[in-house]
Amino acid sequence: MGFGRETWRLALKLIVRQPGRSALTMLGLAIGVGAFIAMVSFGEGARRSVVAQFEVLGTNLIKLQTTNPGINPRARAPMPLSDADVRFIEREATTIAHVLPVARRNAGVAFGGEQRPTWINGVAPGYLSLHAWEIAAGGNFEQTDLDERVKVCLLGKTNVRALFGERDPLGETVTLAGTLPCRVIGVLAEKGFSTNGNDLDDIALVPYTTYNTHLTDRVAYAYVEIEPSSKALLDAARVEVTDIVRRAHGLEGDDPNDFTVSSPSEVIRAADRTARILGTLLAAIAGVSLLVGGIGIMNIQLVSVAERTEEIGVRAAIGASPGQILTQFLVEGLILTLLGTLVGVTLGIGVAMLVAENMGWPRVISPSGVGLSAGFGIAVGLLFGYLPARRAALMDPIHALRRE
């Protein structure tokens, strides 16, 4: 024990007696390690936050759409998505909880002499909960409204403002597409604009059966939203839906699909990937700062070796062997590295928590990130601590003592 433990004790004493220099040496590494932990945590927090936001849009959702026929004149016109398709899916599919057809067209909505163009969507009652859309006043329509093709509607905020101003629209009758009178039974909560600039509140919702009977001469759904029975069945459901619709449309062998089946989870996965790339980038930048921190330790230790030339010479004259001087500087470097890393870990976790708190991100401190940065920090500190220690050990005591 003797010499080893004494060396640690003496090195620790020396570090404590020069708090300024010690703090300065540790600073770079502490900031490097702290930045690394904080940035990894930011990256992970931002990723989870982005994914969570996309999940609000409906992760558990498959969208069935008619393919745009494009400009190829010889291509067969795609078959519209019909009631038969919807019923076929409902009957055949084993992995599906709900099938919600959406018909839509651009048409006028009128009240008391005022008329404006808007989007009219024919939907099922489940449409609102699926899209996390609240009702500001009144209520949703129900299954009986659907079954009996009742002439009722829900209005978006933009239509309410334009047609009713400050008046209460509930119970009033509006005219849709110039021909269909509908009683207003609810007002939708404001959603604002979509990412591509569409006013999401410029809308009127009617039961799709009512829409099919009165607002179109041919049933052709714009898209069908399909909810699998569980999240795990999403991919299976996509395969099944594709298969069922192909059969419903009489497609065989190599016939290309005349519809597309997509799911927002692809968007979420893309967002997740993007956020991961950003996280890696942040970690890479933080890694560089860690390296800079290590170089900082090396520089201060090198300066310290130069400053302490006299001390090294004295120790050598007294009888310290080159090995003992090397050990002393290595131990000092190691203690500073450990302290710096410890401070850095504390700092990094603190900053990460604080930022997560303020940004409303989930607080994620990844143990692997902390372990990695701490390990890397110690490695960098030791690596860059060795060079000055070696220089000290190889110093010629005669010259060391001459320089005053």
Add this chain to the structure above:
Amino acid sequence: MPPVARSPDAPVIETRGLTKVYPNSVGDVPVLAGVDMSIAHGEVVALRGPSGSGKSTLLNILGCLDRPTRGAYVLGGSDVSALTREEQAWVRLHYIGFIFQSFHLLSHATALENVALPLHYARVPRAEAEATARELLARVGLGHRHEHFPSQLSGGERQRVAIARALTGRPPVVLADEPTGALDTKTGAEIMRLLLELRAERSTAIVLVTHDPEVAEYADRQIFMRDGKVVDRAEVADGLRS
């Protein structure tokens, strides 16, 4: 490591034809040109001579900080003229104490820690090392200043700490390079008296480099150097005059 015998009959230091040559661009510059000298156990020798006479180089070789180009240096009966750096360090630790003009104490260590340091390198357990250091500090008259840092001590006190440190390992040889050079006359005289007392108690040979003739008078014998050689006193006087 070579075991250096401490036989009391043989001289503690003996050099034969000690030569040191420094190569430079013009050619080889001889700094020591065959120094023969012998110093007995417990003898105090003053090494004198003008600047550039080779005193410092000789002292470095005697202190195992440097190696001669040619010739033999026998310390305590063993030839130590061709040791590795690690071996030199071992010899310094166990056989040589250094005292410098500017004290060279570690500024971030207390008086006690400074004195105990050689024992740390000799791997003596701390309690034992500190007991020895305390004893020595008391002997040099600083029993009450253990926990003081060098900056809190006067010049004379610092040199006393340095003397205590040079003696902790009980070396047979102490090399003192202008030990009174940074002190006033009265303090310098006190330091010299202390050194002579310690020599008498421990039979430590002391090699003293000094410019001050009064300080040199404390020595049992004076050795004069000029142009890398040991010479008569008269020759040095001639050299200084010319």
